[in-house]
Each structure stands twice: as C-alpha cells, then as structure tokens.
Amino acid sequence: MVKLRAKCVLAGDSTVGKSALVHAFRSESAHFLKNYTLTTGVEVFVNPVPIPDTADCVELFLFDSSGKEIFYDMVESQWELVAAICLVYDITSEASFNSCTKWLERARAQAPSGQLAGVLVGNKTDLAGRRTVEYSQAQEWAAGQGLEYFETSAKEMENCDAPFQSLAKAFHRMYEEKLEHIQSIV
Structure with missing residues (x-):
C-alpha cells in the first residue's frame, strides 16, 4: 500500500462556497454548516481518499484559502509547492467564473515543475434558476x-465528493507516471 500526500489549494472568489464544499466532503455529505464566517487566511484540513482498484490512498491536505484580495499576500506563502487545485466559482456569478483565470495562474506559479492536478467546480x-454561467461554457473553459x-x-x-476523488486519482496517476519514468532510467 502506498500512502501519498498531496497539497491541494481551494481557490476562488469570496462567498463561492469553498468552505461549504470542504465541509461537505469531510463529512461525507452528511452535514451542511448553515453559518460560516469569512475565511481570512487559510484553514487546513486533511482527508484520506482511497484510490479505486488499488490498495493506495492519497491524503489530501486541503488549503481552504480566503477569496478576498486583501488577504492574498498572507495566503500566497501557504500555496508553495501546491500539487493540486480545486477552483470554485458560483454558477450565479459571472464575475466569480471570470476570476478563475487569475486564481489558476497564481496556483500554477507555485506548482513545482508546473504540473498541477486540477478541477473546476461550479457550486450552488x-x-x-439564477444561473449566469452555462454548463457548456464552464466545461469548455475547464477543458x-x-x-x-x-x-x-x-x-x-x-x-x-467527486471533485476531490478526481483530484486524488489525478495526483496518484501523476505519481505512477513519475515512478515509471524513474524505473525506466534505472
């Protein structure tokens, strides 16, 4: 059994539901917190994700970061050596979707060797009925x-759970590819 650890940043504008998404994932969709306080820095959570058809597991270290620009300087140092990103936007906010480009560029700048497993999540x-970002538009941008x-x-x-399971599988796949490459050299 291989136990991998992956630093995963949750990024997106304020109030898109990053903290709610993490709490739902951590509680295995059993509990929704109705009252949230604004994340002013970074909150870190660890959640193991078993990889299907293997005995392996990826521990996702989830860095739930503030979406307020005024806190970005404080948050940036926590993004060093990021391995995965979960970009979150609110499907009722075109502005939060448009900001995803900025958040992704920031995360890629922190990723070692530029490799970064990632997902885009349209929340809410x-x-x-109040949707302003169409599914096909977001899917095309993500692809x-x-x-x-x-x-x-x-x-x-x-x-x-699906975005985090996808991130864990992608990180595991990247690990296996690097391992195969190393073994082919030796």
Missing part, C-alpha cells in the same frame, strides 16, 4: 485549461 446548483469540470451544491450535499 441549488440556485440553478482548455486541462481541468476536469464538476457542478455541485454544497447546500444540498450533491456531488461534493
């Missing part, structure tokens, strides 16, 4: 950036 599907796309509702506990 429970507010679909163009090499990211997998998911839509979730942390409030309704819908699909909250």
Whole structure:
C-alpha cells in the first residue's frame, strides 16, 4: 500500500462556497454548516481518499484559502509547492467564473515543475434558476485549461465528493507516471 500526500489549494472568489464544499466532503455529505464566517487566511484540513482498484490512498491536505484580495499576500506563502487545485466559482456569478483565470495562474506559479492536478467546480446548483454561467461554457473553459469540470451544491450535499476523488486519482496517476519514468532510467 502506498500512502501519498498531496497539497491541494481551494481557490476562488469570496462567498463561492469553498468552505461549504470542504465541509461537505469531510463529512461525507452528511452535514451542511448553515453559518460560516469569512475565511481570512487559510484553514487546513486533511482527508484520506482511497484510490479505486488499488490498495493506495492519497491524503489530501486541503488549503481552504480566503477569496478576498486583501488577504492574498498572507495566503500566497501557504500555496508553495501546491500539487493540486480545486477552483470554485458560483454558477450565479459571472464575475466569480471570470476570476478563475487569475486564481489558476497564481496556483500554477507555485506548482513545482508546473504540473498541477486540477478541477473546476461550479457550486450552488441549488440556485440553478439564477444561473449566469452555462454548463457548456464552464466545461469548455475547464477543458482548455486541462481541468476536469464538476457542478455541485454544497447546500444540498450533491456531488461534493467527486471533485476531490478526481483530484486524488489525478495526483496518484501523476505519481505512477513519475515512478515509471524513474524505473525506466534505472
């Protein structure tokens, strides 16, 4: 059994639901916190994710960072050596979707060798009647950036595990590719 550790940054504008998404994932979609305080720096959570069809496990160190620009200087140092990113936007906010480019560029600048497992998450599907970002638009942007796309509702506990399982599998795949490369050299 291989136990890997991956530093995963949750990034996106303030109030898109990053903290709610992490809490839903950590509680295995069993509990939604109704009251949140604004994240002013970084909160770190660790969650193991078993890799299907293997005995391996990836421990995701989830860095839930503030989406407020005024806190970015404080948050930036916590992003060093990031291995994965979970970009989150609110499907009812075009501005939060447009900001994903900035957040992704910042994370890629911190990734060793530029390799970064990543997902784009459109959150708040429970507010679909107020949607301003179409599924196809977000999916196309994500594919163009090499990211997998998911839509979730942390409030309704819908699909909250899928982005993190995808990140763990992608990180595990990157690990196996590096291992094969090293073994081919030796």
